[in-house]
Amino acid sequence: MEIKSAAVIGAGVMGSGIAAHIANAGIPVFLLDIVPQAVKDSGGDRSVVAKGAVEKLLKGEPAAFMHKDAARLVTPGNTEDDLEKLKDVDWIIEAVIENKDIKHALYRRLDAVRKPGSVVSSNTSTIPLEILLEGASDQFAADFMITHFFNPPRYMRLLEIVAGPKTRKDAIDTIRQVCDVRLGKGVVHCKDTPGFIANRIGTYWFQAAVNAAEDLGLTVEETDLITGKPMGLPKTGTFGLLDLVGIDLGPHIAKSLLSTLPAQDDYRRVYRENPLQAKMIAEGYTGRKGKGGFYRQIKTPDGKRIRETIDLKTGVYRPTVKAELASAKERSLKGLVTHSDKGGQYAWKVLSQALAYAASLVPEIADTILDVDAAMRLGYNWKQGPFEMIDALGTAWFAEKLTEAGLPVPALVTLAAGRPFYKVEDGRLHYLTTQGEYAVVERGEGVLLLSDIKRASKPVAKTASAALWDIGDGVLCLEFTGKMNALDDQVMALYRKAIDIIGDGSSGPYKALVIHNEGDNFSVGANLGLALFALNIALWPQIEQATAEGQQTYKALKYAPFPVVGAPSGMALGGGCEILLHCDAVQAHAESYIGLVEVGVGLVPGWGGCKEMLFRHTYNKKRPGGPMPPIAKAFEYISTAKVAKSAFEAKEMLILRPTDGITMNRDRLLADAKAKALELAKDYKAPEPLEIRLPGPGARTALEMAVEGFHGQGKATDHDVVVSGELAWVLSGGDTDITTVLTEDDLLDLEREAFMRLVRTPGTIDRIDHMLSTGKPLRN
Numbered sequence: 001m002e003i004k005s006a007a008v009i010g011a012g013v014m015g016s017g018i019a020a021h022i023a024n025a026g027i028p029v030f031l032l033d034i035v036p037q038a039v040k041d042s043g044g045d046r047s048v049v050a051k052g053a054v055e056k057l058l059k060g061e062p063a064a065f066m067h068k069d070a071a072r073l074v075t076p077g078n079t080e081d082d083l084e085k086l087k088d089v090d091w092i093i094e095a096v097i098e099n100k101d102i103k104h105a106l107y108r109r110l111d112a113v114r115k116p117g118s119v120v121s122s123n124t125s126t127i128p129l130e131i132l133l134e135g136a137s138d139q140f141a142a143d144f145m146i147t148h149f150f151n152p153p154r155y156m157r158l159l160e161i162v163a164g165p166k167t168r169k170d171a172i173d174t175i176r177q178v179c180d181v182r183l184g185k186g187v188v189h190c191k192d193t194p195g196f197i198a199n200r201i202g203t204y205w206f207q208a209a210v211n212a213a214e215d216l217g218l219t220v221e222e223t224d225l226i227t228g229k230p231m232g233l234p235k236t237g238t239f240g241l242l243d244l245v246g247i248d249l250g251p252h253i254a255k256s257l258l259s260t261l262p263a264q265d266d267y268r269r270v271y272r273e274n275p276l277q278a279k280m281i282a283e284g285y286t287g288r289k290g291k292g293g294f295y296r297q298i299k300t301p302d303g304k305r306i307r308e309t310i311d312l313k314t315g316v317y318r319p320t321v322k323a324e325l326a327s328a329k330e331r332s333l334k335g336l337v338t339h340s341d342k343g344g345q346y347a348w349k350v351l352s353q354a355l356a357y358a359a360s361l362v363p364e365i366a367d368t369i370l371d372v373d374a375a376m377r378l379g380y381n382w383k384q385g386p387f388e389m390i391d392a393l394g395t396a397w398f399a400e401k402l403t404e405a406g407l408p409v410p411a412l413v414t415l416a417a418g419r420p421f422y423k424v425e426d427g428r429l430h431y432l433t434t435q436g437e438y439a440v441v442e443r444g445e446g447v448l449l450l451s452d453i454k455r456a457s458k459p460v461a462k463t464a465s466a467a468l469w470d471i472g473d474g475v476l477c478l479e480f481t482g483k484m485n486a487l488d489d490q491v492m493a494l495y496r497k498a499i500d501i502i503g504d505g506s507s508g509p510y511k512a513l514v515i516h517n518e519g520d521n522f523s524v525g526a527n528l529g530l531a532l533f534a535l536n537i538a539l540w541p542q543i544e545q546a547t548a549e550g551q552q553t554y555k556a557l558k559y560a561p562f563p564v565v566g567a568p569s570g571m572a573l574g575g576g577c578e579i580l581l582h583c584d585a586v587q588a589h590a591e592s593y594i595g596l597v598e599v600g601v602g603l604v605p606g607w608g609g610c611k612e613m614l615f616r617h618t619y620n621k622k623r624p625g626g627p628m629p630p631i632a633k634a635f636e637y638i639s640t641a642k643v644a645k646s647a648f649e650a651k652e653m654l655i656l657r658p659t660d661g662i663t664m665n666r667d668r669l670l671a672d673a674k675a676k677a678l679e680l681a682k683d684y685k686a687p688e689p690l691e692i693r694l695p696g697p698g699a700r701t702a703l704e705m706a707v708e709g710f711h712g713q714g715k716a717t718d719h720d721v722v723v724s725g726e727l728a729w730v731l732s733g734g735d736t737d738i739t740t741v742l743t744e745d746d747l748l749d750l751e752r753e754a755f756m757r758l759v760r761t762p763g764t765i766d767r768i769d770h771m772l773s774t775g776k777p778l779r780n
Helices: 013-024 037-042 048-059 068-073 083-088 100-113 138-142 169-182 198-216 220-226 237-245 249-260 275-282 333-337 342-360 369-380 386-393 395-404 411-416 450-456 489-502 528-536 540-558 575-581 609-618 628-639 647-652 666-681 697-712 718-731 744-759 762-774
Strands: 006-009 029-033 074-078 091-094 119-122 144-149 158-163 186-190 295-299 305-310 317-319 422-425 428-432 438-440 466-470 475-480 512-515 564-566 570-573 585-589 592-595 661-663
Touching: 006 013, 013 029, 013 048, 013 068, 013 074, 013 144, 029 048, 029 083, 048 068, 048 074, 068 074, 083 100, 091 100, 100 119, 119 169, 138 144, 144 169, 158 169, 158 369, 169 186, 186 369, 198 220, 198 237, 198 249, 198 342, 198 369, 220 237, 220 305, 220 342, 237 295, 249 275, 333 342, 333 386, 342 386, 342 395, 342 411, 369 386, 369 428, 386 395, 386 422, 395 411, 411 428, 428 450, 450 466, 450 475, 466 489, 475 489, 475 666, 489 512, 489 540, 512 666, 528 540, 528 762, 540 575, 540 744, 564 666, 570 575, 575 592, 575 609, 585 592, 585 647, 585 666, 592 647, 609 628, 609 718, 609 744, 628 697, 628 718, 647 661, 661 666, 697 718, 718 744, 718 762, 744 762
Parallel strands: 006 029, 006 091, 029 074, 091 119, 119 144, 158 186, 475 512, 512 564, 564 585, 570 592, 585 661
Antiparallel strands: 144 158, 295 305, 305 317, 422 428, 428 438, 466 475
């Protein structure tokens, strides 16, 4: 069975978000909702709810659509007039209000119109599958399952699938495949238990974290400091995350869990009604979607906006202060929970309960610890799942400390008997089963992880900031390994080493190169810390040499006698974008954010970015005629530091070519990039050098006049004018004219000259310093 079309019933936040993401995958989808009574009475647009939802999606931030064109695949309608249109749909998703009677009535209507064998699933997170199927036919039960998306559906990778005893295996396999490959989800199979996996553990976690903050007297800021980076959780921390998801959501989930959890479940012990939260909800302080939450922004009489935080004891807002706790500086989880200050005490109180609770739920909620860890990483953005955290503490140590604290030791921890839940043996990752034996962690077909390669082998070559790995079939993978994957001379050195190792791509063991890593971001560009150090002591010759070496290294990769494929995910900015522009092909994760952002630190792209964007737009067959349109477009993107917010937008900006590939599931990215590299290697020929004619000073003047106009309107700063002037000089060709043919080396010379003039300006030095100090651009 293939999913060629879909429908979502319910155009609320979740339903419309699911529809948008299905459209992102290129699947046509109906989005239906009720006809409001007011519309019936007035004779207005009967599909107003669904149409309004799509309009809201198009305006919302973060964007639900990966590209605005995806919205064309969403057809709005209503459940009174358009249900018959679902007769040919392959997958129908119900996302209506969490009321079993309303759902049952809808299922009966769907069953009367849907085609035989179409899959129906519910996005419920609170109603058990067996209750949803009450009164359903055997055929409906065979085609039915729960597919629980997380909000927002585009960005949250977890998808929990719950199948019933009558659900067809081929239906499960089909939905798992489409959610994995086409929607990019990490699919986890759950048992039909309250809250499934992620919300069952996550709700307990939130409750334990809030309780402990109150019991130990931590402030909101101190709580969020500890439950952020030190624990490996989202940087928002506990209260910041509650503000983000909505404080009013908690009581609904708690009510549902309390109505369905077993009598002995430990959530019943930790649950407390919270008078402060109830008061906040009643007054409209429901988080970011309301007037504020545990944090809020207010405007002072002089027009400034300041951040305030609520006092957990008094319920009164006060100015937000930066939390300072020595325990937060601990580099290990064990160091954190054993620290003597109140942050360490707090961390242990939360972790001892939450990790023990998670361990006690296997195999009740899932068959393996893999599913639980994956659910918490993908659904709650934890760096490590609960069992990985217990391993970080040590299973024997954890059991001993639970006993000392008078807490029960989960059966699975006892079964481990001091052994880790995960181990590496013969180069492969193993996990502990519920039978107390180890099993190999198996990857799905089409999944290749660099982390698995690294467990089983040693690098072919490495430097201080990069490593080269053999990923099989004659393909090497170059990985950035420096802090934040920043680029420096050590990365450039390994690029050149890789060229030497691969050779001509035909006579040795290797024939292609993939550039990829599994960091949060592909690369955010050059190492600014090193650059600022060099600037402060005026190492001008060394800076120019490093710039020239970067240019020539990227050019050597572009014209290497073997294919080079970039495989980015996360942010690929500045120099990270420039290397992609020089690859023969790119296989990008859909959630890649790519752009030339050098102007933010007072520079122009210096490693060939200006050159490549000029060529992309000049040689674009669909561009308007004349010499100025490609120059103007490249100038627009670079001077405004525009970043493509998806791989699809990167194609529109010509950062990616029409022939470049897009992978929806990040776990499949390296395998897809390797396949592309092998395909290119079959009959590979290096590209022919390009030439260009540029109009020179006249074009530069036109661009500078446009910037001066923005400056006059207050939209461009003084230093923006300086930087844009240098960029205009490069993109217009310097002192050339339209009769002169310019080579790539000519353009690289222009880039380097402009770059070196800018690094000497105080405005640029201030921008670099400010970026390193605050992480934000300086508007000087």
